[in-house]
Amino acid sequence: MKKKLSQILSLIVCLLMVAAVSLRRDGKLLGHDFRAKQKAETSVKNDTLRIESDGTMVINTTNLGKDISGYGGAVPLEIYIDKKGVISQVKALPNGESPEFFGRASTLFNKWKGKSLKEAETTQVDAVSGATYSSKAIIANMQRGLQYADKASAKAQTSIPFDFSAKNIAGLIVALMAAIVPLFVKNRRYRMVQQVLNIVVLGFWCGTMVSYSAIIGYMSNGMNVVSLLLPCVLLVIAFIYPMFGKKNYYCNHVCPYGSLQELMGKTVHYKVKISGKTIRRLDTFRKVLWGALMICLWTGLWFDWVNYEPFSAFMVESASWLVIAIALVFALLSAIVMRPYCRFVCPMGSLFKMVG
Structure with missing residues (x-):
């Protein structure tokens, strides 16, 4: 009995340790955001978030990544996430990057395509050699967009059915x-x-x-x-x-x-x-x-x-x-x-x- 109690207490300690990390890193616990510093993100102003007729959620990173710069300036993206929470495509919006270098960097889009939102957030992507600045700007915009999408879909996640794949x-x-x-x-x-x-x-x-x-x-x-x-x-x-x-x-x-x-x-x-x-x-x-x-x-x-x-x-x-x-x-x-x-x-x- 004493050993069992000790194990239960140890499990609670483990949970508290992980909870502390979650709060420190993400400011969130079990889906609840305790930072509450981006209230404006819930609005659709400037088309940051829009829902298309088939239920696809589209995240525009123009405002989310306005402080992120490639070689020639901002590199905004549109991230398309279908009803199942899978990234169906990533599109580049007009930017000032060199077409040649940006063309190389845009091959990174396939790294996220077809992944669930959770998988995409934890995917580690390296910059493309010869297009480092554009690559890093794309990666940073994707991270901002995915974080935004995660918050926007938090409530909807409670109704996601079992995946029978x-x-x-x-x-x-x-x-x-x-x-x-x-x-x-x-x-x-x-x-x-x-x-x-x-x-x-x-x-x-x-x-x-x-x-x-x-x-x-x-x-x-x-x-x-x-x-x-x-x-x-x-x-x-x-x-x-x-x-x-x-x-x-x-x-x-x-x-x-x-x-x-x-x-x-x-x-x-x-x-x-x-x-x-x-x-x-x-x-x-x-x-x-x-x-x-x-x-x-x-x-x-x-x-x-x-x-x-x-x-x-x-x-x-x-x-x-x-x-x-x-x-x-x-x-x-x-x-x-x-x-x-x-x-x-x-x-x-x-x-x-x-x-x-």
């Missing part, structure tokens, strides 16, 4: 398999099949996993359980299962990156021998690193570190080259060192350990 259904089935089957089946072959499914379906296909970026976003904007059922299942596995004796269950049975590391470890028989003393030092390093990164979030010194967790490398088209490089390094290292990122680095795993 093949991708979402497959992801939910794989997540439930990982949540239930290993509780009753202890079989190496099945475990390998499950790990492959975690990587292919949850990782590469759905791009859905528990990360700091995700949980801070959920804490800031709130979650519609129906439309975000798959992430909800993963969160339950990650934070609730440990309270029933299933410590590190998400890390060991669900996480796509953890699964990838374990499978990589089976490719090479040789393993680097690490002494107990070194393991203890590496574990201490993980704890110190986690503490330092949390301080960066609470103080606002470095919010962006959450964008460099290797989990987003599964979304190859939108992941930055640095994230992909980090993911590859630890994946290759896991061939000779058992799950190195999970054991000695992962900040998300450190948060899970508080509950377990």
Whole structure:
């Protein structure tokens, strides 16, 4: 009973820690904006927001990004978001950029096209070589426009229905398999099949996993359980299962990156021998690193570190080259060192350990 109470208190502490980061970074908590400094944004003056006849929401960044400048001046955009919350297209409005350079930079529009509003907000996009100023202006305008769209659609999100797409259904089935089957089946072959499914379906296909970026976003904007059922299942596995004796269950049975590391470890028989003393030092390093990164979030010194967790490398088209490089390094290292990122680095795993 005493241990259970301690776990409940630890879970509450975890929630409060994430809530503090959400308020510090976004000024929002569960969809409620506490900054209240952009009241004028709810109006449609200057066509900042308009709704077309088919329900498409169009965000014009002329006013939102008037302080953002490319090489030749402002680079306003129109962002089209359909009724399902997916970006259908991005258009450039008249600007003073050189047509040649802006033409190169405008290829970035495809980085956001086809993504949901949530996915687009967390997509890391690098500037196009040879058109840096135009690229940075486009990226900054997109960020402003997406933030505006997120606020404008906050109320509507409560009525978003369940997504019956093949991708979402497959992801939910794989997540439930990982949540239930290993509780009753202890079989190496099945475990390998499950790990492959975690990587292919949850990782590469759905791009859905528990990360700091995700949980801070959920804490800031709130979650519609129906439309975000798959992430909800993963969160339950990650934070609730440990309270029933299933410590590190998400890390060991669900996480796509953890699964990838374990499978990589089976490719090479040789393993680097690490002494107990070194393991203890590496574990201490993980704890110190986690503490330092949390301080960066609470103080606002470095919010962006959450964008460099290797989990987003599964979304190859939108992941930055640095994230992909980090993911590859630890994946290759896991061939000779058992799950190195999970054991000695992962900040998300450190948060899970508080509950377990």
